[in-house]
Amino acid sequence: xxxxxxxxxxxxxxxxxxxxxxxxxxxxxxxxxxxxxxxxxxxxxxxxxxxxxxxxxxxxxxxxxxxxxxxxxxxxxxxxxxxxxxxxxxxxxxxxxxxxxxxxxxxxxxxxxxxxxxxxxxxxxxxxxxxxxxxxxxxxxxxxxxxxxx
Amino acid sequence: xxxxxxxxxxxxxxxxxxxxxxxxxxxxxxxxxxxxxxxxxxxxxxxxxxxxxxxxxxxxxxxxxxxxxxxxxxxxxxxxxxxxxxxxxxxxxxxxxxxxxxxxxxxxxxxxxxxxxxxxxxxxxxxxxxxxxxxxxxxxxxxxxx
Numbered sequence: 001x002x003x004x005x006x007x008x009x010x011x012x013x014x015x016x017x018x019x020x021x022x023x024x025x026x027x028x029x030x031x032x033x034x035x036x037x038x039x040x041x042x043x044x045x046x047x048x049x050x051x052x053x054x055x056x057x058x059x060x061x062x063x064x065x066x067x068x069x070x071x072x073x074x075x076x077x078x079x080x081x082x083x084x085x086x087x088x089x090x091x092x093x094x095x096x097x098x099x100x101x102x103x104x105x106x107x108x109x110x111x112x113x114x115x116x117x118x119x120x121x122x123x124x125x126x127x128x129x130x131x132x133x134x135x136x137x138x139x140x141x142x143x144x145x146x147x148x149x150x
Numbered sequence: 151x152x153x154x155x156x157x158x159x160x161x162x163x164x165x166x167x168x169x170x171x172x173x174x175x176x177x178x179x180x181x182x183x184x185x186x187x188x189x190x191x192x193x194x195x196x197x198x199x200x201x202x203x204x205x206x207x208x209x210x211x212x213x214x215x216x217x218x219x220x221x222x223x224x225x226x227x228x229x230x231x232x233x234x235x236x237x238x239x240x241x242x243x244x245x246x247x248x249x250x251x252x253x254x255x256x257x258x259x260x261x262x263x264x265x266x267x268x269x270x271x272x273x274x275x276x277x278x279x280x281x282x283x284x285x286x287x288x289x290x291x292x293x294x295x296x
Contacts, residue, residue, distance in 0.1 A: 054231045117215035
């Protein structure tokens with residue numbers, strides 16, 4: 001189910017980055033560069049608004065910033081891996097290494113919630129987190145997600 | 151009041167979700183939403199469906215996350231700070247610990263009566279909750295009175 005939203009061009013792996021909003025901007029810019037989205041500001045605004053309300057750093061090194069906005073036509077998923085942990089104001093206080101940015105149009109609420117639920121469920125598996133952190137390329141990230149997306 | 155916990159038992163307790171959002175908004179409190187993959191429920195459902203317990207737990211957890219994200223969508227639209235949690239184990243043990251560790255000031259739970267064996271299980275669990283969980287509890291009777 002998640003595989004249909006995965007795209008090697010929308011997976012970025014960085015060693016380190018200054019803060020969570022820099023990471024989110026980088027991920028949105030990647031989608032912009034690849035022509036998947038036409039504008040960055042409304043998406044960034046929605047994500048910032050959500051993050052300022054409460055961090056989406058869920059648990060154990062994973063963050064899932066997400067929002068619905070008319071600025072996207074289809075569900076967008078960008079995956080970021082930060083080798084050196086990132087402070088995401090997570091609920092458990094731990095640094096984040098894996099970021100799933102999920103943005104969907106307003107009318108795609110059901111699909112949006114299904115994808116968030118699947119990602120959240122997979123991310124609770126320790127095996128998944130460890131394997132994904134060892135990934136060295138976007139194709140490897142896709143392959144790992146495919147293996148756990150059942 | 152700063153911290154309110156909504157314990158989501160199932161998708162049939164949505165009146166309690168609305169109540170939790172309404173109260174959290176009114177008090178500018180953070181709403182913690184918790185779904186528990188209860189080990190006894192997993193066994194019961196696995197037996198009923200003829201599935202193994204691992205697959206059943208996966209299905210129940212994913213359903214739980216969907217409930218949590220529906221709730222979050224509603225809460226965020228109302229400007230309510232929301233944090234989502236899924237835990238596995240014994241519901242009462244988890245609730246006791248969760249309330250204590252996070253200094254929860256009010257626990258909200260929905261209850262729909264008259265659901266046969268499942269309904270009686272939930273009623274028993276709510277009784278235990280009242281006995282063991284150390285904070286005020288608001289039980290929202292679904293489709294009825296509080």
